[in-house]
Amino acid sequence: MAFSFRAYARFAAGAGAAVVLAAAATTSIRAEDQAPIKIGLMLPYKGVYALPAESIDRGFQLALEEFGNKSNGRPIEVIRADDELTPSVGVQKFNKLVQGDKVDIVAGIIGSNVGIAISELAEKNKVPLVFANAFADEITGKFCSPYIARTSFSANGFEYASGKYWASKGIKTAVTMGPDYTAGRAFIDGFKRGFEENGGKVVEQIWTPFQKTKDYSAALTQAANANAEIIYAFYAGAEAIQVVKQHADFGLRSKVPLIGDHWVYDEALWPALGDLVINARHVATHYPGVPTEVNRKFVKAYQDKFKMEPDVSAELGYDNGKAIMLTLEKLGGKIPEDRAKFISTMRGLTFDAPRGKIRFNAQNSAQLEKVYLVEIVKGADGKPQRKGLDEFPGAGDLPGCTKSF
Numbered sequence: 001m002a003f004s005f006r007a008y009a010r011f012a013a014g015a016g017a018a019v020v021l022a023a024a025a026t027t028s029i030r031a032e033d034q035a036p037i038k039i040g041l042m043l044p045y046k047g048v049y050a051l052p053a054e055s056i057d058r059g060f061q062l063a064l065e066e067f068g069n070k071s072n073g074r075p076i077e078v079i080r081a082d083d084e085l086t087p088s089v090g091v092q093k094f095n096k097l098v099q100g101d102k103v104d105i106v107a108g109i110i111g112s113n114v115g116i117a118i119s120e121l122a123e124k125n126k127v128p129l130v131f132a133n134a135f136a137d138e139i140t141g142k143f144c145s146p147y148i149a150r151t152s153f154s155a156n157g158f159e160y161a162s163g164k165y166w167a168s169k170g171i172k173t174a175v176t177m178g179p180d181y182t183a184g185r186a187f188i189d190g191f192k193r194g195f196e197e198n199g200g201k202v203v204e205q206i207w208t209p210f211q212k213t214k215d216y217s218a219a220l221t222q223a224a225n226a227n228a229e230i231i232y233a234f235y236a237g238a239e240a241i242q243v244v245k246q247h248a249d250f251g252l253r254s255k256v257p258l259i260g261d262h263w264v265y266d267e268a269l270w271p272a273l274g275d276l277v278i279n280a281r282h283v284a285t286h287y288p289g290v291p292t293e294v295n296r297k298f299v300k301a302y303q304d305k306f307k308m309e310p311d312v313s314a315e316l317g318y319d320n321g322k323a324i325m326l327t328l329e330k331l332g333g334k335i336p337e338d339r340a341k342f343i344s345t346m347r348g349l350t351f352d353a354p355r356g357k358i359r360f361n362a363q364n365s366a367q368l369e370k371v372y373l374v375e376i377v378k379g380a381d382g383k384p385q386r387k388g389l390d391e392f393p394g395a396g397d398l399p400g401c402t403k404s405f
Contacts, residue, residue, distance in 0.1 A: 036077035037328065037335065040097035040106040042114075043132075044085035048211050048237045049110050051268040052313040056108060056132050058306055059317025062298070067325045072333025076325075079103060085110065085211070087117035094118045098125050104335045105130060105342070107320055112136030112183040119143040128342040132320035133313075136186045140365035141400025146340040149347065149364040151323045152316050153285065153394065155186035156193070157368045159234075160395035162261065162283045163194025165373070166230070171195075173203050175228040175256075177219055179239060180207035187234040187261070194395065195232075203228050213239070216246045224252055231256055236263035241272045248276050257281075265376060267311035270384055277376045277384050284372045285394075286315040286355040287386040295354040310354075319353050319366070326351060344405070363401040368394025 041060060043053035057080075069076050079101050083090040090111075097103045098121075106122070107130045109115045115134030122129035123145045131139060131150040135158070140150055166174070174195060178184040184207070192202045204226040206219045213219075220243075223231050231252075235243045240263060247258045258264065262284035265277050288299045288309045298318060302310040310318075327346040336342060347360045356369035373390040 034074055036075045037071060037105075037333070038077045038079060038101065038103040039324065040079050040081060040094075040101065040103035041108045042081045042083045042090065042093055042097070042106060043108045044110055044114075045080070045082040047085055048239055049085055051237050052110060052133075052263070052266070055268060055311050055313035056110065056317030056320070058302070059310065059314035059319075060107070060132070060321040061317075062301055062305065062314075063318045063321025063325060066301075066322070067329075070333075071325060071328040074333045083109070083111070083114050085114065087111075087113050090114035090117050091121065094121050098127050103127070104339075105324060107324060108132050108317075109134045111181075112139065112186065113181055115139050116143055116182060119145060119148055122147040126339050128339055130320060130324055130343075130346070132316055134183075136182045137190075137398045138182075138186075138400065140361075140363040141398055144363050144401035144403055146364075146403070146405040147343055149323075149343050149360065149366075151320045151358070151366050153368045154365055154397045155183065156190040156398045157365075157394045157396060158261070158283075158285060158371065159187045159190030160194035161368070161371050161392060163191040163196070163200065163232075164198045164395070165194075165283070165371070165390075165392050166232070166259070167195050167198035167200035171200060171229050173201050173228040174230050174232045175204045175206065175223045175226040176202055177206045177208065177223060177231055177233040177235075177243070179210040179213075179235060181210040184210065184234055188232075190395075191232055191234075208239075211239075214242060216243050217250070220246055220250050220252065224250065224256060228256060231258045231260075233258055233260040233264055235260070236266065237269075240264050240266060241269050244269075244273055244276055244280075259283075262287075262312045262374070266313070267309060267386075268313070278378055279375065281373065281375045281389070284312060284374045284386075285368060285370075286312050287372060287374050287388060289386060289388055290354060290356075290372070291388075292352070292354070292356075294352045298354040315354050319355070319358065322351065322353065323349060323358070323366075340405070361397060363397060365397050367396070370394065 081093040105128045110133045135155040176188045178188040379385040
């Protein structure tokens with residue numbers, strides 16, 4: 001069949017246009033593939049939890065740097081927001097990150113009060129929300145969602161195991177102290193369940209107004225008069241400093257030891273506490289001396305970058321960033337159109353973290369392989385350091401998630 005010159009010209013022009021359109025489409029696809037993956041990192045950068053927030057941020061940075069701050073060639077852009085540890089502010093900042101900054105993922109979050117407030121927004125906006133802390137059992141219980149995951153652990157997973165451990169070591173009575181807000185009650189109630197279901201008795205529970213209490217003398221007097229063998233406490237940041245100092249001022253160190261978990265004696269607080277940390281014992285999900293190669297590399301990298309040893313919050317920030325990057329790796333550096341797939345992919349992860357092996361349960365909450373008993377001692381250089389004394393398995397999450405995903 002013969003073509004006229006005019007027909008041939010029309011054919012050539014059409015073919016050329018098709019090539020241009022195809023090239024434009026390819027360019028568009030490549031541009032989209034190379035556009036930054038945006039992660040909104042929400043933390044309370046000021047106030048009572050400013051020190052843990054800084055540590056989480058540093059650990060998060062370290063995890064992303066292991067991947068060259070890229071996923072399959074796509075750069076990672078981190079947009080920070082201060083939630084001020086206040087639910088209403090957290091809602092505002094979440095909406096700005098999602099609707100204004102167009103982030104692909106929201107990470108971080110320390111306060112369970114903030115976490116609960118924004119959980120519904122994650123599902124409403126269909127945006128993956130990956131908690132670095134936010135330990136309240138309800139996060140992956142009552143408020144569970146296909147758009148939510150927690151890379152830390154539940155309050156029950158940590159504190160039930162601690163209560164069970166102390167009961168197994170012959171402690172019969174305890175008085176508990178904690179801040180009166182969602183996470184405080186979740187942690188302390190988890191300890192109480194584990195302690196009492198294994199033979200111990202919590203003789204009194206003392207709650208202090210969160211972010212408002214400066215003078216703990218009334219609470220400590222009440223604790224001293226409870227005639228318990230130990231005070232078991234959950235406090236963090238500036239509140240932990242005040243509790244530990246005032247406990248010593250009241251002469252209670254030799255009468256009723258203040259036990260608690262790693263936040264009470266957080267390494268970030270040591271400069272403020274001085275020798276008050278020496279000989280203190282606490283439970284922890286991580287300490288710099290965990291004897292694994294993964295942890296040794298993490299501690300060295302953190303020391304090289306920040307000129308200090310990582311505290312437990314830094315490790316939790318690292319886990320948060322590492323889980324996100326491993327999920328992106330599995331997804332080929334792409335955010336799936338159905339963003340619930342991001343969370344379901346994360347749920348399938350198993351990886352070695354500085355604290356131990358991390359797996360996720362069916363409710364998208366990471367589980368604790370190990371909990372450590374730690375004592376703070378003076379090192380050869382006269383400075384405090386952590387010494388591992390024992391380890392035991394973490395507990396499971398509480399039931400409460402009624403969704404299937």
